[in-house]
Amino acid sequence: MFDGYDSCSEDTSSSSSSDESEEEVAPLPSSLPIIKNNGQVYTYPDGKSGMATCEMCGMVGVRDAFYSKTKRFCSVSCSRSYSSNSKKASILARLQGKPPTKKAKVLQKQPLVAKLAAYAQYQATLQNQAKTKAAAVPVEGFSWGNYINSNSFTAAPVTCFKHAPMGTCWGDISEGVRVEVPNTDCSLPTKVFWIAGIVKLAGYNALLRYEGFENDSSLDFWCNVCGSDIHPVGWCATSGKPLVPPRTIQHKYTNWKAFLVKRLTGAKTLPPDFSQKVSESMQYPFKTSMRVEVVDKTHLCRTRVAVVESVIGGRLRLVYEESEDKNDDFWCHMYSPLIHHIGWSRSIGHRFKRSDITKKQDGHFDAPPHLFMKVKEVDAAGEWFKEGMKLEAIDPLNLSAICVATIRKVLADGYLMIGIDGSEAADGSDWFCYHATSPSIFPVGFCEINMIELTPPRGYAKLPFKWFDYLRETDSIAAPVKLFNKEVPNHGFHVGMKLEAVDLMEPRLVCVATVTRIIHRLLRIHFDGWEDEYDQWVDCESPDLYPVGWCQLTGYQLQPPAPQSSRDSQSSSSKQKKKAKSQQYKGHKKMTSLQLKEELLDGEEYSFLQGASDQESNGSASYYIKQEP
Numbered sequence: 314m315f316d317g318y319d320s321c322s323e324d325t326s327s328s329s330s331s332d333e334s335e336e337e338v339a340p341l342p343s344s345l346p347i348i349k350n351n352g353q354v355y356t357y358p359d360g361k362s363g364m365a366t367c368e369m370c371g372m373v374g375v376r377d378a379f380y381s382k383t384k385r386f387c388s389v390s391c392s393r394s395y396s397s398n399s400k401k402a403s404i405l406a407r408l409q410g411k412p413p414t415k416k417a418k419v420l421q422k423q424p425l426v427a428k429l430a431a432y433a434q435y436q437a438t439l440q441n442q443a444k445t446k447a448a449a450v451p452v453e454g455f456s457w458g459n460y461i462n463s464n465s466f467t468a469a470p471v472t473c474f475k476h477a478p479m480g481t482c483w484g485d486i487s488e489g490v491r492v493e494v495p496n497t498d499c500s501l502p503t504k505v506f507w508i509a510g511i512v513k514l515a516g517y518n519a520l521l522r523y524e525g526f527e528n529d530s531s532l533d534f535w536c537n538v539c540g541s542d543i544h545p546v547g548w549c550a551t552s553g554k555p556l557v558p559p560r561t562i563q564h565k566y567t568n569w570k571a572f573l574v575k576r577l578t579g580a581k582t583l584p585p586d587f588s589q590k591v592s593e594s595m596q597y598p599f600k601t602s603m604r605v606e607v608v609d610k611t612h613l614c615r616t617r618v619a620v621v622e623s624v625i626g627g628r629l630r631l632v633y634e635e636s637e638d639k640n641d642d643f644w645c646h647m648y649s650p651l652i653h654h655i656g657w658s659r660s661i662g663h664r665f666k667r668s669d670i671t672k673k674q675d676g677h678f679d680a681p682p683h684l685f686m687k688v689k690e691v692d693a694a695g696e697w698f699k700e701g702m703k704l705e706a707i708d709p710l711n712l713s714a715i716c717v718a719t720i721r722k723v724l725a726d727g728y729l730m731i732g733i734d735g736s737e738a739a740d741g742s743d744w745f746c747y748h749a750t751s752p753s754i755f756p757v758g759f760c761e762i763n764m765i766e767l768t769p770p771r772g773y774a775k776l777p778f779k780w781f782d783y784l785r786e787t788d789s790i791a792a793p794v795k796l797f798n799k800e801v802p803n804h805g806f807h808v809g810m811k812l813e814a815v816d817l818m819e820p821r822l823v824c825v826a827t828v829t830r831i832i833h834r835l836l837r838i839h840f841d842g843w844e845d846e847y848d849q850w851v852d853c854e855s856p857d858l859y860p861v862g863w864c865q866l867t868g869y870q871l872q873p874p875a876p877q878s879s880r881d882s883q884s885s886s887s888k889q890k891k892k893a894k895s896q897q898y899k900g901h902k903k904m905t906s907l908q909l910k911e912e913l914l915d916g917e918e919y920s921f922l923q924g925a926s927d928q929e930s931n932g933s934a935s936y937y938i939k940q941e942p
Contacts, residue, residue: 455825455873457861458535461515461811468515468861469810469828476627476648476856477863478594479517479539484584486538488514491580493544494521498532498559505557506549508573510580514538516812516861524576525562532561537862538583539591545583595867597627599647603680606658606665607631608651610643613709614730614744615664618655619643620677626867627856630821634668644820646856647684650748654682661725663746689750689798691727698723698749702792703784705755705767708733709745712817712849715760716768717783720792729754735770750798752834752852757784757791763832801833804853813864813871814838815857817849823864824872842875 368385386392461468471483488511496507512533513520522533536543549556558569566572584590603621619631622639629652633641645651658665698720706718710733721741722730727749730741737743747754757780760767769778775786784791806828814826830837834853839845851858864871 455871456535457515457518457865458520460825460874461861462520466515466811467807467809468518469806469812470514471516471860473805473853474858474860475854476646477859478626478866479591480594482590482594485581486511486514486583488512489581491524491546491577491582492521492538493546493548493556494536495542496523496557496559497534498523498561499557500560501557503555505555506544507556507559508546508577516863517866518862523559523562525558525565525572532559537865539862539866541588543583545585545587546577546580547582547585595626597624597647598684599624599629599680602676602678604634604655604677605631605680606653606655607643607645608746609666612666612742614742614746615666616653616658617666618668621680625869626859626863628869634674644815646815648686648856650686650688650751652685654685655679661728663724663728688727688748691749693727696793696796698729698792698796701789703757703780703787703789704731704792705757705759706731706733706747707753707850708768710743712851713846714768715755715765715850717770717778718754719789733770735772749796752798752854753850754797756794756797765832802853804834806831806836806853811861813859813861814840814849814851816840816847816872817851817857818847820857822872823859823869825874840874842873
């Protein structure tokens with residue numbers, strides 16, 4: 314489609330058959346070619362376009378499927394209606410004694426139903442464009458595209474997130490891939506498309522540039538690759554949609570067919586079943602009203618029964634079964650290690666809060682066990698973890714800290730109850746359950762070797778902390794190194810990559826975040842706009858990490874970075890508010906490492922990473938790491 318923007322173009326005026334009225338048709342330039350997935354251009358021997366517009370109802374479709382010799386109508390009924398209306402219009406004009414105007418001819422060709430249908434289609438197009446624009450407006454004015462462009466950020470690729478939609482079937486989508494997208498540089502009332510190439514990828518989002526703009530980035534735009542408005546090259550041809558060059562560049566070429574043939578030969582596009590794969594990857598097995606066992610957010614040492622209230626992008630909003638107003642809820646991903654099938658706690662010997670509800674409420678049913686994430690089987694028959702053994706563990710009440718910890722109880726199937734030294738409740742209500750293969754527990758000396766600040770037991774005065782001395786003072790032993798999970802997958806993350814991450818201290822929030830450190834499979838996640846003390850240690854395969862654009866794709870609300878001005882003016886109140894949320898999430902919030910530092914050292918320099926002599930090293934944490942054969 315060029316200049317005239319009419320996909321039903323005839324090279325010359327044509328004569329219709331006997332049952333059609335004759336009408337002059339002004340010659341228009343040839344339409345765009347029909348482009349298939351392999352980049353080939355399909356044209357007709359006579360050089361005419363592959364698309365046509367019905368002169369009766371206005372429907373756009375493939376020209377071969379149209380009726381009449383001149384392919385002017387989409388169906389026989391439209392052809393007959395057109396002929397009938399034309400005859401009536403001619404008779405009426407003769408009775409009135411004057412020839413009908415050109416405008417009257419056009420109006421007389423369409424019956425009232427067709428006019429209403431055309432108007433409804435036009436209104437639907439406008440509404441669809443409005444919805445598209447509304448959907449593109451980020452929460453609170455935040456735009457991933459502007460954020461990445463203005464700071465030259467990079468984002469973690471979708472392939473880093475195996476649990477996310479398309480995470481395992483993303484393929485070789487990369488810069489240079491061509492797609493068909495709506496043409497917004499157009500004044501037509503109907504929705505038309507044009508071909509664009511991917512200039513930059515940021516998670517699910519792609520920076521696109523219309524073909525023909527070369528190095529001109531003035532009309533570049535961001536689009537979610539998995540969105541409903543992006544298609545493989547060839548989709549317009551098979552769907553009967555018009556391809557129209559942007560108005561800004563329509564004068565650049567006189568032969569757009571030749572241009573597209575040259576540009577698309579050898580180019581890559583999306584797989585033809587891409588949209589189907591996206592749809593399939595966003596089908597989630599968990600349904601509302603399913604019952605599960607989940608950690609009790611007020612007492613980490615036990616689980617409770619909860620009911621799935623909603624499912625968004627694989628994230629579950631669980632409402633504890635005894636909640637009367639449904640406000641006592643808990644958010645987690647369906648692959649979270651914190652949820653289990655009904656009966657799990659009893660099977661492994663985990664503490665469980667029995668419900669006062671003696672029977673299931675109407676409509677509630679137990680989630681099938683096969684829906685839950687499976688843990689690796691372990692052999693506990695030989696050398697295994699024992700109560701009292703020491704280790705290092707991420708503190709679930711302060712995820713920015715890795716702490717000195719103790720195994721308090723050994724459960725069945727490889728599960729362990731662990732407590733943080735120096736801050737445990739007398740009744741053990743803050744013990745937490747980790748599996749032996751969990752990436753959140755580490756052998757003694759892990760922090761020292763990897764230059765991570767280890768949080769010592771609260772109140773421990775002998776600093777700098779040394780594991781050899783502590784083990785001797787507490788008359789305890791370190792858990793054998795060989796029992797820990799040492800697998801490090803090729804995760805693909807790099808320092809500085811952007812992503813969307815759950816604030817695990819307030820798990821209903823998904824925030825703009827950055828990878829700031831990588832230790833084997835352990836990632837340090839920083840929430841943009843917040844202080845470093847709110848950083849969290851997260852495993853590279855955590856289901857609480859998502860690609861850029863995940864919130865937009867799934868309809869989940871994204872929390873933007875805190876602006877610098879509000880961060881400076883409201884720092885104190887923000888901290889108090891965030892800490893209050895943390896307390897609400899998982900019981901009593903322990904002191905941050907900064908507060909602990911001030912209390913223990915009265916402002917003196919705080920460091921556990923001082924160099925040690927060879928003699929000291931033999932009795933320090935590194936000794937326990939190196940003893941493994």
